[in-house]
Amino acid sequence: MGDESMRQTTTRVACRNCGFEAPTGSDEWETAAHPSHGTLTRCPDCGSTNTTGR
Numbered sequence: 001m002g003d004e005s006m007r008q009t010t011t012r013v014a015c016r017n018c019g020f021e022a023p024t025g026s027d028e029w030e031t032a033a034h035p036s037h038g039t040l041t042r043c044p045d046c047g048s049t050n051t052t053g054r
């Protein structure tokens with residue numbers, strides 16, 4: 001176990017539609033329930049669920 005793995009790595013997610021960007025799990029993101037995929041991240045700006053990152 002190294003200290004390097006303790007560093008906070010905030011993964012960011014970006015909207016492919018409008019370019020909105022926020023950390024994963026941020027309150028800025030909205031969520032949309034999907035029948036087969038579960039909860040999706042949805043862009044609060046344009047409402048798209050086409051996001052990149054994880």
Ligand SMILES: [Zn+2]
Nearest residue numbers: 015018043046
């Ligand atoms: Zn967007």
